[in-house]
Amino acid sequence: MQLQQLAYFTAVAETRHFTQAAEEMRVAQPSLSKQIRALELDLGVILFNRARGNITLTAAGEALLPLARRILADTETARREVQELAGLRRGRMRLGATPSLCAGPLADALALFHNRYPGIDLVVEEDGSRDLVRHLSRGELDLALIILPVAAPDTPLATRSILQEQLVVAAPVDGPADPPGRGPGAGHVAIHELRHRPLVMFRRGYDVREATLSACRQAGFEPRFAVEGGEMDAVLRFVEAGLGLAVVPSMALAGRPQLRGVALAPPGLARTIALAHRRDVVPTNATRAFEETLLDFLSDAAASGGLPAGLELIAEPHV
Structure with missing residues (x-):
């Protein structure tokens, strides 16, 4: 079983289409199909029902999907942790936030973080809170600003309330x-x-x-x-x-x-706004640094009266 095969399998499972998955993975469709077949032979099971125009997961595929997502997410975390041993000179942080936060104080907090750690690439996913919870549980984000309470995700999340x-x-x-x-x-x-x-x-x-x-x-x-x-x-x-x-x-x-x-x-x-990450994944150095930077920024803004109207800082200890 290879990581590349798991990535191809996850792409097909999410798109339910071999050609679309191949395009997303930037690989020729025959090569992707060959790797999926090799994975099935290695596991000794069929992962997809391949009815014409209707690709669905078998019971074995349903069982493998959350494990594959976990393995890929943990592999990415390990890769970035090794990069960050250089003292946050390199790395990447994937952050999710609601549209109102993206248009509000988050932009200034991101600018402060970028000035402190210019070598960290920032990837921001703007979406509704319920969708962000799903992205977190799948390992597609490192950290997200979400709205509490959290709808039951596939994977338990650790949350920290910061704003009302x-x-x-x-x-x-x-x-x-x-x-x-x-x-x-x-x-x-x-x-x-x-x-x-x-x-x-x-x-x-x-x-x-x-x-x-x-x-x-x-x-x-x-x-x-x-x-x-x-x-x-x-x-x-x-x-x-x-x-x-x-x-x-x-x-x-x-x-x-x-x-x-x-x-x-x-x-x-x-509504209560909270920082959230997967409970079963240790936050990366970049994630911890961003959380510290964000709270520094919000504390300074609250002390100077610079928070937007209707927003109150309520930072609590880690849950």
Whole structure:
């Protein structure tokens, strides 16, 4: 059994297509197929059901997939750990973060880290929190900034709460005459006031989508969508265009002069942002250095009043 064979097997398992997997691995399709067959002969099992146009995993393939992902992730970790013995002069860190964090304080923290460790290559995956948890559990990320609580992943994660952020209702500055927050009790909007208002909703995989749906249902109604399925930038642009309102992280409105954020009436909606990594993989030196750099940056920003509105530092000891 060779690492290359496991990489090819994982690629086919995830794409369910030999040709697409070969393209992703930058290898000729016949060579990839030959290596998969060699792996099957070595293991003495069939890993894929090869019905025409429908590639699926056999029971043996299903059993091998999480092990293959673990082996490949641990091999990559070992490679980078050896590189980092030179004192963080070389290496790579794969970081995941939600879109609002990427557009917020994370960029400045990454700049500080890059200045401290210019030899470390940074790879950033921007995605919804639920998708980031999946990437972490598969070994595709070293560290991620996710939203708690964590949906049950395949692999247990170690988390450290660092920030709490308020969710607000995003509305156009030049909207209707009675936008939320301008009637009785101006400055706040209760969830039930959104009952008859069209909402712009994020795609599945965003934790703020689930938080919004849960709050509306607890208030006794199903929200009405004007449009759904967008990423962060698209949702904010749709609100600017007047398609509807949206519940968004407070810091997502930074640099959006055409939008205003209306606070939700107490107790409001808040989310906890945490650093997370796989519990069964020892963090690399680069990962530990980035965590230290990020907390240094956030502590300095909190002390100087430089955190975005609605964001509070709540760093806790390691879980």
